[in-house]
Amino acid sequence: MIDNILFINTGTGWGGLEKWHYQTALELKKRDYKIFILAKENTTFYDRCKRTNFKIEKMKHIADATFINPIRVHWLVKYLKRNNIDAVFLAQSSHFKYGSLSAKLAGVEKIIYRRALAKPVKNKFYNRFLLKYCISDFMSISKMTRDENLKNLPADCLPNEKIKLIYKGVKKDKFIAPEIKSDIRREFGIRDDELIIANIGRLCRQKAQQYLIEALPQVLEVHEKIKVLIIGGKGGKEELYKSKVKKLGVEDKVIFTGFREDIPSILKQIDFMVHTAIYEGGSPWVILEAMMAGVPIVTTKAITIPEFVIDGETGYLAEDKNPADIAKKIIKMINNQEREKMGERAFEIAQDNFSLKKMIDDIEDKILKR
Structure with a gap:
């Protein structure tokens, strides 16, 4: 049973990704999910989430190498366990690496990597490992984005059942x-x-x-x-x-x-x-x-x-x-x-x-x- 959902976003601006995270979190909250947010303090995203009364905590910038920092990984694993997080939404390469590894170690049931950039995922051993063994779902926002993301990866690192095409949505x-x-x-x-x-x-x-x-x-x-x-x-x-x-x-x-x-x-x-x-x-x-x-x-x-x-x-x-x-x-x-x-x-x-x-x-x- 999925109840507690975490969104991680340490961006400093207010762009399409921040808008998607905020709107999606808001709509899921209306459907009685408990929403948790990790974000960079003093940003538009952080302030809006705080005003919406999400359970929000501040987080430092996530860099490409953060996933190999044992102190940062240990902190996130403890946070995930303490809050009984059932699902975590990740975007951006650095967040995917850090968040998927930590969530897997914490035993999170649903680890979702939503990739909106129409560029290939780099065929690196750590990306292949995290896609195959850590994430539960690879969420694409268009067919072209999905095809571009996966074209340099071996098929066995991301089975078809993990790949989900879900378009963005606007308020009708x-x-x-x-x-x-x-x-x-x-x-x-x-x-x-x-x-x-x-x-x-x-x-x-x-x-x-x-x-x-x-x-x-x-x-x-x-x-x-x-x-x-x-x-x-x-x-x-x-x-x-x-x-x-x-x-x-x-x-x-x-x-x-x-x-x-x-x-x-x-x-x-x-x-x-x-x-x-x-x-x-x-x-x-x-x-x-x-x-x-x-x-x-x-x-x-x-x-x-x-x-x-x-x-x-x-x-x-x-x-x-x-x-x-x-x-x-x-x-x-x-x-x-x-x-x-x-x-x-x-x-x-x-x-x-x-x-x-x-x-x-x-x-x-x-x-x-x-």
């Missing part, structure tokens, strides 16, 4: 009928006859908003009545992108909104989304959220995205790092009189496959088996 009600917190046309002075295109994500190398900016002059040659919202917190590229906008002479078409907490409200007011990432770990939150909101999408292929966005059915796929092709697909979306139907189809797929409820149901059915 949050995106179907959100509270409209701000009229973005009024807030940003956007005319009624202008289309609103949004890009949502940190202003960083991974999300690569420069390719959207570089595509705009070509789009504007055909369609002038558009506004582009670039929505996201600082990620190191903000000034570079603003400079590029000015250099290309599209300042009157691009609005940098900064970080926003009203994404569901914004999604309900835009015409379509453009996602220009050069890589994604698995299933990007913003893609799933846009689909649940019924928003059609123009996106780069970015390794895993074609598993979620169906070209010509729920959106259009463009070549990575290719402003000309991105512009071509944006123009195609603007000209598409069936845009609304694309969004409706995206919503149908999202509610059937990518809801938060389905994700938690799958975790219970495939892993916890309560």
Whole structure:
């Protein structure tokens, strides 16, 4: 019987992994599991978990070599036994190594390694040992991620029965009928006859908003009545992108909104989304959220995205790092009189496959088996 569940996360930021851990822990708590958290103090993740009244303790950073530190391993084994932990969720390579070894020594029943990064697990002897003898479940968040993770490993170190495909899930009600917190046309002075295109994500190398900016002059040659919202917190590229906008002479078409907490409200007011990432770990939150909101999408292929966005059915796929092709697909979306139907189809797929409820149901059915 699985009752006590531990999540270990010593990240210092608030990204997709922290969001997944927090939401999953919260939903499992609603289903009467007892939730325990080990996290780095004075982080957003730690503070949110503390406010939610999870049983939380602080933990120092987990490095790649922490799993060979007998003092750290002994501490975690004692913690797991003292709190009668039945299941532990691990992510990131360093957490997997340290947490799976300690949990096995402590006799934890369910040791789950959830890997969201679409890169091969290194074929090292310790990885093979931990996968074969320590973890109970290897949790993948997409087919492409799973295939990339396992391609360099011998088949016998991770039997098929351990491999579980469980997609990320978003709150359905949050995106179907959100509270409209701000009229973005009024807030940003956007005319009624202008289309609103949004890009949502940190202003960083991974999300690569420069390719959207570089595509705009070509789009504007055909369609002038558009506004582009670039929505996201600082990620190191903000000034570079603003400079590029000015250099290309599209300042009157691009609005940098900064970080926003009203994404569901914004999604309900835009015409379509453009996602220009050069890589994604698995299933990007913003893609799933846009689909649940019924928003059609123009996106780069970015390794895993074609598993979620169906070209010509729920959106259009463009070549990575290719402003000309991105512009071509944006123009195609603007000209598409069936845009609304694309969004409706995206919503149908999202509610059937990518809801938060389905994700938690799958975790219970495939892993916890309560």
